[in-house]
Amino acid sequence: MTTQAHDNSAPVQIGAVAAEVPLSNRQRTLNRFLRHRMAVFGSTILLCIVLFVTIGGVIYSERDANFNDVSRRLQPPSAEHPFGTDTIGRDILARTIYGGQISLLIGVTAVFMSITVGTTFGIVAGYYGGIIDALLMRFTEAMLSIPTLLLLLVMAKYFAGRIPTQELFGRTFSGSVIVIIGIIGLTSWMGLSRLIRANVLSLRESEFVTAARAIGASDFHIILRHVLPNTIAPVIVATTLGVAAAILSEAYISFLGLGVQPPTATWGNMLEGSRSHIDNAPWLWFFPGMLIVLTVMSINFVGDGVRDALDPRSRE
Amino acid sequence: MGNVTATPQTIALPTDSAGREMLVSVRGLKKHFPITSGIVFQRQVGAVKAVDGVDFDVYKGETLGLVGESGCGKSTTGRAVLQLYRPTAGSVVFEGNELTTMNNAGLRAARRRMQIIFQDPFASLNPRMTVGNIVNEPLVVHNIMNKKQRKEYVAQLLERVGLNPYYINRYPHEFSGGQRQRVGIARALALNPSFIVADEPISALDVSIQAQVVNLLEDLQEELGLTYLFIAHDLSMVRHICDRVAVMYLGKIVEIGPTDRVYDNPLHPYTQSLLSAVPVPDPEVEENRRRIILSGDVPSPANPPSGCNFRTRCPVAFDLCSDEPSPPLIEIEPGHFAACHRVT
DSSP states (O other), X not given: OOHHHHOOSSOBOOSSOOOXXXXXXXXXXXXXXXXXXXXXXXXXHHHHHHHHHXXXXXXXXXXXXXXXXXXXXXXXXXXXXXXXXXXXXXXXXXXXXXHHHHHHHHHHHHHHHHHHHXXXXXXXXXXXXXXXXXXXXXXXXXXXXXXXXXXXXXXHHHHTTTXXXXXXXXXXXXXXXXXXXXXXXXXXXXXXXXXXXXXXXXXXXXXHHHHHHHTTOOHHHHIIIIITGGGHHHHHHHHHHHHHHXXXXXXXXXXXXXXXXXXXXXXXXXXXXXXXXXXXXXXXXXXXXXXXXXXXXXXXXXXXXXXXXXXXXXXX | OXXXXXXXXXXXXXXXXXXXXXXXXXXXXXXXXXXXXXXXXOEEEEEEXXXXXXXXXXXXXXXXXXXXXXXXXXXXXXXXXXXXXXXXXXXXXXXXXXXXXXXXHHHHHHTTTEEEEOSOTTTSSOTTSOHHHXXXXXXXXXXXXXXXXXXXXXXXXXXXXXXXXXXXXOOGGGSOHHHHHHHHHXXXXXXXXXXEEEESTTTTSOHHHHHHHHHHHHHHHHHHTOEEEEXXXXXXXXXXXXXXXXXXXXXXXXXXXXXXXXXXXXXXHHHHHHHHTSOOSOHHHHHHOOOOOOOSOOOOTTSOOSSSTTTTTOTTOOHHHHHSOOOOOEEEETTXXXXXXXXX
């Protein structure tokens, strides 16, 4: 116990020199994201795809996408039809634009639903424990034990035609789009909720949560400020994988003919239409397939970058 | 610093027979953790009696040390006093109010007056919050001051505990263990409490840093009139910082009294053996130091021995120790209590 150690009046200098102005936390987070090359690359691609489906929608009308001319069926890419034409002579470029809008809409909204349900279930079950936990987790396990594809098909069949067509943003969405969003959203949250529950179980016992309780914080405050931010990594991973999975789910439900009903295009049901022309008309599947791959890939890169950027412990 | 929260200091505290003001009064405190079995239909098959009937008072302005080996229930006692674990039985009176029967809203208000400093400065700070936000959080929770005042106050607090407020936007992982512990202390001080449970606040720190943190705690006590319940297993440090000390063994207090009396004249055989393990910084004395080495392990708190808890390892146990129920704390000399059939 030296006298030097006893001197608490002078603030202890932490870093080297206190000269430069420290960066704000937002700036530091952004820097971490920008340093992630693949994430920047992914966001660029994703931006291009979004621009493609929005600006494209201004150039081509939905009527172009659904206009068919059987005499011009299965034409390879040309100046008039840059992406070629499909089995009943519709322009594939216009259809990828409008199909993209639907596919991205399905991906984003379905994942939003799935994340909301999964996070809520996981946090409530993990934080409160006991009987609430038991009930929620048994329900989750019941949902998990049903084969997803079967569930998708039964629900698609059951809800088909029960949801009327909706008008939104000046576009008409067939009821099947809404059904598909709901079905995908409500059948994909279980894994995430179990992951989050496990995370919350350990966070609940951590000392910083005890510290928050000791200062008199409410459960809601603790969940919002301490539990949720520390379980953000699995949520982001689930989001990025989920958007990709939702687009693919839509593709295979459509492939089985129970998805979004024609003439409304999606990338998924465009693939379905190309099934019998894989060899002789590759442009039928190449463009929508390529867009699905690019979207899924770039979303994954972006998710990776966001996860690292939000973690203050990762290297800047 | 104390002027910012402006809590009126007009609470009349109960006094003991000697006229000392009792800030905290603990009676018959028990905390049992259930042991359950079964997956779907859980039933209780036993209980870990972490704290099993503890009585003590903490007087205003003093530091009461709580010592004992690992797993004897020191930390659980500290947390049960603060109601971070709801006690199984017993009463805790703090500033004249009974805490164990208080509802959540009342307890939340009471928490402004009692705080805790944790052992592990790595686990007790949320890694995703800046130190500024960590220290600010108590103010937000209790909705004290506006944003600008809070910012100023947090900077003051950081400076007071010896941290440069310039690094207010840094995250905990960017600090060393001692600095993080200072952040934890600043958080505990933010609400201007009167009572702080220091749960082994220096055990996780380097020896050189331990002295700094202990001195900081002492300075703060003097300046802000704080009362500490200081939980530790470093007996030399306890002797240095504490006015009184309580020795725990297997969920019970076996001896309690003024620090000097307990150290110079330990009454309970467990205290004697504990103190005999403290090295003496004098080679000649150290050479001749007689150590009382206890045989065996600490019994499981789920299944403590009958009679006196300590009899299975006690060097001076006799038939009364197993036949009679657990011996009560008896005042042997003024303010110095021990719970042992051999000491009367």
